[in-house]
Amino acid sequence: MAGTGFRVFSGTVALLLSLVFASHAFAEGWPRKVITSHGTVTLEHMPQRIVSTSVTVTGTLLAINAPVVASGATAPNSRIADSQGFFRQWGDVAKQRGVQRLYIGEPNAEAIAGQAPDLIIIAATGGDSALKLYDQLSAIAPVMVVSYDDKSWQELATELGQATGKEADAARVITQFSARETSLKSALDLPPQPVSALVFSTDGKSANLWTAVSPQGKLLEQLGFTLAQVPPDFAASYSQGKRHDIIQLAGEKMPEAMNGQTLLLFSAHQADTQRLLTNSFLAQLPAVQSQRVYAMGDDTFRLDYYSASNMLDQLEKLFVTH
Structure with missing residues (x-):
């Protein structure tokens, strides 16, 4: 009986702890719903393994310290891209953070699934869009479709920050840039x-x-x-x-x-x-x-x-x- 009582006690404690963590998650905004051009996506928790199928979007994700584990790439060793096929302006940051290359050019669902993502980000338009794989990728993890052709990078950073729990990081980097921009404009x-x-x-x-x-x-x-x-x-x-x-x-x-x-x-x-x-x-x-x-x-x-x-x-x- 003592053993049974202990198990009941332990189970009660575990339940209470789970409720505490769950209420904390809701307090911090999780689960949260993200509205995209392809419907509403529900994220149960703050993403820990983000895969960006868009080499264009990856730079903004890195700027707001989103946990990007892998990214699509473009042709390597060009004027705009390094040996990984990542854009030169953030290639060193990606290397420091261990971001893996998914593929070059043509999107590959198997490579994406192999990264065990908890959020997949797709560009709605452009040469780096993997939109044709939307249904296939949706079976792997929540998929967020974003547009970068109709907004500033700051607007995109804000959108991505809200989706990934990196609102503060997005606000910080935007504020830093705005200060520099204001100073330059006057000069x-x-x-x-x-x-x-x-x-x-x-x-x-x-x-x-x-x-x-x-x-x-x-x-x-x-x-x-x-x-x-x-x-x-x-x-x-x-x-x-x-x-x-x-x-x-x-x-x-x-x-x-x-x-x-x-x-x-x-x-x-x-x-x-x-x-x-x-x-x-x-x-x-x-x-x-x-x-x-x-x-x-x-x-x-x-x-x-x-x-x-x-x-x-x-x-x-x-x-x-x-």
């Missing part, structure tokens, strides 16, 4: 406005123009830049209707849409500005004739805390008189 000697912000193709035959809702466009406007308006008929060129951050330009349409008094080239360095300046097709542009073409850096194709900070450094070099 900038802006070039002639408005500006066209774009990614110029290596063959010089096409370009992607950043819109006002893109992270790049948002950051420029926050700093006091004015984005040049494109002719109304270009609205139909929004990346086949799937993305909001770019307008695709090609051939004879390029000069008409690249109408800013200054051109800011993203995913670009100094050699790329010379390539555009010597492009005969664009020779009549006011910005080209006045030599107002500036590179924002190789790592600005996708903005996160790390690349956006590097972009502030570059803008300071270009437009602040010391």
Whole structure:
């Protein structure tokens, strides 16, 4: 009987402890529901093993100290990516934290499952989207679908912070960046406005123009830049209707849409500005004739805390008189 009494006592204690922990979890916001474009996802506890299928989103997750264990990657050893295929602006941080590479390019459900994630994050659009595997991945762990083409990296960080319990970390890194941004804005000697912000193709035959809702466009406007308006008929060129951050330009349409008094080239360095300046097709542009073409850096194709900070450094070099 004594043994039975002890077991009952032990069981009661265990139940009480579980209730205490459960009430603590609810007090801290767990379980919590996350609303996504693919429905509401319920997270029973704060994620401990996050897998990011989007190499673009991974940088923001790292910036808010989310527990990322593995990430999708892009082609390694390029201008934008290190030997792992991780973006150079945060590749060292990923290495320090032991983030594993899932795959290069094409998403792989088996590799994702092998990481035993308790949260899987998918980009809704872009070349690093694994949306086609949504149903398959949902059987492995809760799946959160996020968009990065219609918001600033700060907005994305806030969204991810709320989902992962890293609200305080997200607020901290945003505050730090905002202070730097405010300081820089007051010191900038802006070039002639408005500006066209774009990614110029290596063959010089096409370009992607950043819109006002893109992270790049948002950051420029926050700093006091004015984005040049494109002719109304270009609205139909929004990346086949799937993305909001770019307008695709090609051939004879390029000069008409690249109408800013200054051109800011993203995913670009100094050699790329010379390539555009010597492009005969664009020779009549006011910005080209006045030599107002500036590179924002190789790592600005996708903005996160790390690349956006590097972009502030570059803008300071270009437009602040010391």
